[in-house]
Amino acid sequence: xxxxxxxxxxxxxxxxxxxxxxxxxxxxxxxxxxxxxxxxxxxxxxxxxxxxxxxxxxxxxxxxxxxxxxxxxxxxxxxxxxxxxxxxxxxxx
Numbered sequence: 001x002x003x004x005x006x007x008x009x010x011x012x013x014x015x016x017x018x019x020x021x022x023x024x025x026x027x028x029x030x031x032x033x034x035x036x037x038x039x040x041x042x043x044x045x046x047x048x049x050x051x052x053x054x055x056x057x058x059x060x061x062x063x064x065x066x067x068x069x070x071x072x073x074x075x076x077x078x079x080x081x082x083x084x085x086x087x088x089x090x091x092x093x
Contacts (some may be wrong), residue, residue, distance in 0.1 A: 001089050001090065001091045002089070002090045002091070002092075003027075003087060003088065003089050003090070004079070004088045004090065005084075005085060005086065005087060005088070006028075006032050006079045006080065006081050006084075006086040006088050007080075007081060007083075007084035007085065007086070008080065008081065008082065008083065008084055009080065010035070010041045010042060010044045010078040010079070010080050011078060011079050011080065012041075012076060012077075012078055013034075013077045013078060013079050013088060013090050014076060014077040014090060014092060015076050016074060016075055016076045017074065018074060019092045019093065020061070020093050021059060021060060021061040021092065021093050022059070022060045022077060022090065022091070022092050023057060023058075023059045023060075023090070023091040023092070024052065024057060024058045024059075024060075024077070024079075024088065024089075024090055025056075025057040025088065025089040025090075025091075026052045026053065026054055026055065026056055026057065026086070026088055027055070027087040027088060027089050028054055028081075028085075028086035028087045028088070029054050029086075030054060030081050030082065030083050030086050031046075031051050031052065031053050031054065031081065031082070032049075032051070032052050032079045032080070032081045032086055032088060033045070033046050033048075033049025033050060033051050033052075033079065033080050033081065034049050034050045034051075034052060034058070034077060034078070034079050035048075035049050035050070035077070035078045035079075035080075036050075036060070036075055036077055041076065041078040044078050044079075044080050045080065046080060046081065046082050049079070049080055060077075
């Protein structure tokens with residue numbers, strides 16, 4: 001499991017690349033906000049990011065439907081918080 005420290009500017013959690021899932025765990029005492037970046041990550045703020053509360057997690061997983069081609073997550077994932085020093089754990093596969 002990879003770790004990252006999230007602060008008050010956009011922090012890269014996962015670079016762009018092919019992956020089947022991403023498990024993001026907020027191991028801190030502050031809410032973090034995510035952006036699955038298909039554009040400019042510098043636009044991420046605590047007002048427009050997807051929130052993950054303290055000690056909560058988010059799993060982005062591919063659900064293969066009948067006749068699906070097995071598309072994967074390819075964009076980078078960034079995080080930001082209202083305060084610095086937030087521990088985030090990331091697992092991919």
